[in-house]
Amino acid sequence: MHAYRTHTCGELRKKDVGTRARLSGWVNRRRDHGGLIFIDLRDHYGITQCVVEPDSPAFATVDKARSEWVLTFTGHIEARTEDTINPDMPTGEIELRIDEASVQGTASDLPVPVFGDLEYPEETRLKYRFLDLRREKLHKNIILRSKIISSVRRRMIDQGFMEYQTPILTASSPEGARDFLVPSRLHPGKFYALPQAPQQFKQLLMVAGFDRYFQIAPCFRDEDARADRSPGEFYQLDIEMSFVTQDDVFAAVEPVLHGVFEEFAEGRKVSPAPFVRIPYEESMLKYGVDKPDLRNPLIIADVGSVFDREDVAFKAFKNKTVRAVPAPGAASQPRSWYDKLEAWAKTEQGAAGLGYIVFEDKDGVLTGKGPIAKFLPPEAQAELAKIVGLKAGDAVFFSANAKKDRAAALAGQVRIKLGRDLGLIDDSKFEFCWIVDFPMYEWNEDEKKIDFSHNPFSMPQFDREKFLALDPADQDTILGIKAFQYDIVCNGIELSSGAIRNHDPDVMLKAFEIAGYKREETEVKFAGMLNAFRYGAPPHGGTAPGIDRMVMLLAGVDNLREIILFPMNQRAEDLMMNAPSEATLKQLRELHIRVVKPEKE
Numbered sequence: 001m002h003a004y005r006t007h008t009c010g011e012l013r014k015k016d017v018g019t020r021a022r023l024s025g026w027v028n029r030r031r032d033h034g035g036l037i038f039i040d041l042r043d044h045y046g047i048t049q050c051v052v053e054p055d056s057p058a059f060a061t062v063d064k065a066r067s068e069w070v071l072t073f074t075g076h077i078e079a080r081t082e083d084t085i086n087p088d089m090p091t092g093e094i095e096l097r098i099d100e101a102s103v104q105g106t107a108s109d110l111p112v113p114v115f116g117d118l119e120y121p122e123e124t125r126l127k128y129r130f131l132d133l134r135r136e137k138l139h140k141n142i143i144l145r146s147k148i149i150s151s152v153r154r155r156m157i158d159q160g161f162m163e164y165q166t167p168i169l170t171a172s173s174p175e176g177a178r179d180f181l182v183p184s185r186l187h188p189g190k191f192y193a194l195p196q197a198p199q200q201f202k203q204l205l206m207v208a209g210f211d212r213y214f215q216i217a218p219c220f221r222d223e224d225a226r227a228d229r230s231p232g233e234f235y236q237l238d239i240e241m242s243f244v245t246q247d248d249v250f251a252a253v254e255p256v257l258h259g260v261f262e263e264f265a266e267g268r269k270v271s272p273a274p275f276v277r278i279p280y281e282e283s284m285l286k287y288g289v290d291k292p293d294l295r296n297p298l299i300i301a302d303v304g305s306v307f308d309r310e311d312v313a314f315k316a317f318k319n320k321t322v323r324a325v326p327a328p329g330a331a332s333q334p335r336s337w338y339d340k341l342e343a344w345a346k347t348e349q350g351a352a353g354l355g356y357i358v359f360e361d362k363d364g365v366l367t368g369k370g371p372i373a374k375f376l377p378p379e380a381q382a383e384l385a386k387i388v389g390l391k392a393g394d395a396v397f398f399s400a401n402a403k404k405d406r407a408a409a410l411a412g413q414v415r416i417k418l419g420r421d422l423g424l425i426d427d428s429k430f431e432f433c434w435i436v437d438f439p440m441y442e443w444n445e446d447e448k449k450i451d452f453s454h455n456p457f458s459m460p461q462f463d464r465e466k467f468l469a470l471d472p473a474d475q476d477t478i479l480g481i482k483a484f485q486y487d488i489v490c491n492g493i494e495l496s497s498g499a500i501r502n503h504d505p506d507v508m509l510k511a512f513e514i515a516g517y518k519r520e521e522t523e524v525k526f527a528g529m530l531n532a533f534r535y536g537a538p539p540h541g542g543t544a545p546g547i548d549r550m551v552m553l554l555a556g557v558d559n560l561r562e563i564i565l566f567p568m569n570q571r572a573e574d575l576m577m578n579a580p581s582e583a584t585l586k587q588l589r590e591l592h593i594r595v596v597k598p599e600k601e
Helices: 059-063 122-127 136-158 199-207 246-263 280-286 335-347 378-388 404-421 464-468 475-479 505-514 519-525 527-533 547-555 585-590
Strands: 020-033 036-043 046-052 070-079 094-105 181-183 191-193 212-221 232-242 276-279 321-327 356-362 365-369 395-401 432-436 441-444 449-452 485-490 493-500 540-543
Touching (some): 020 046, 020 094, 059 070, 136 212, 136 246, 136 547, 199 212, 199 540, 232 246, 232 547, 246 432, 246 493, 246 540, 246 547, 276 280, 280 432, 321 378, 356 378, 395 404, 441 475, 493 547
Parallel strands (some): 276 432
Antiparallel strands (some): 020 036, 020 070, 036 046, 212 232, 232 540, 321 395, 356 395, 432 485, 441 449, 493 540
8 A cells, every 4th residue: 555645535436435545635624523533634636534433543643633734544435424425525425434544744823724715814825825825716726727728738739839938038128017137147237137028039939930839938027016917927828920910810819718718617608719809999989998898788989079069068078088988777876876986086097077967768858867967958968868879767977088098098997897886797708809900109298209009029000111211200190000919808808919020120120210219229129139030031920818817817816816826915025935035245246236225215
């Protein structure tokens, strides 16, 4: 018999009754029943109930065991009586009658109990993450993550992709976030950067002729934490393909995402391929965001024309972008509900207010009421109702601003909140869509200059010769240029960005020049890529769905902490390993670094 186990704690069934078995695991739960001691023994695979009687030679050992001790039990498998069968446990029809017991490891008093579902402070959970990971729900989430990654890898290989590993120590690159810098001991004063993404390397692989690449790639960005963004590092399904159009990329990615989500959906519906494609401008109009949750049926409408009518006296909305968000059935809500929404808009969204109109049937005529309704004559109210699609019993909320993007942003957040508050979102679905035709550039109001709006390595949707001849001062034309850029979105969460790449060195230099980069600077920053493109580069493109966000969606959790093995806290600290930590003076000297701490205020 094996020294530690003949079976796992999730393996034994009624067919094993009468056999002798040895199990090893942790004490999940201990119960004393009139002299009998019951131990629920847990390992990675499950739980088996074990029982010892007072006259057993193993009783003294079992009696002193406490929660999370590591034990080995040997005994015979017996069938449980009908009234003690546990149908919620795979091993619920049997139990192990202990006649031998040994202690493999004791446990001190637990700072985080493993048994049960009580919530504990994040700081405690992260400091004792090894205990937290023993808890059933979190343990299952990590197993799910492993299975999802295996499924992704299998599906990519089945489609003819090959996995390659790209460097971790590389050069700094303007990906849109802060780099993590690594000082070089051999080159004083110089630094490596951890890759924000394998962007340049995967493009160089295409130039090198590898055609279809993928990697479960670690990425490093010095960003603040959010519920759907872990500080420090994350993983993505990095993909690149040669000789492809945007449609080819979509056709390769959709079966993988649809297949993985369908495999782990557990009864939830997954939108079929091909996924809906929504132009960026349409998404900003209808949903107010570029990552819409299509489970939410609310559609935003542009109603500026209604408030610009000569017979409308509401001056606050005149000559502004006005977006309307319907709230079906909200007429039945109490006044306090509307007041809370307005308070939310002011305190959490920084809005001046949140105007609304409630519609009712008055003698067969759809009529609005509320503080804004009195400024709209019946004809204007009828036009508003038609544009937005309102009926009696509905309400409509307004977002107005002289700047279109701000009006859209507030309307988008109102749509999201109304969808949740009114119970309109179907949690039994996974709704995918592509957001396409992103603008190549945007206006940076703070720096009063043109910036890249998305991925700087994207191919513009613009005639090559006309693009090369563009005058950087021609802002109207430049800001109207779209790029072959796209995002894949699921349930309002952006899974990835992607693009057909700019593989033409002349167009790439011009693209960066328009964004304010001198040609010499671009040549230095992206020397490897530009030099490679000058030796024959194929048209290529790709994308990179986030593994962490995929797992988060499939696990049905709202925070990445619940699907990552050893996450950091909100301040980017690893409380378990005490990182970041101070370096020794010897280490700093070897790296030619002196630490200058900020002055205390």
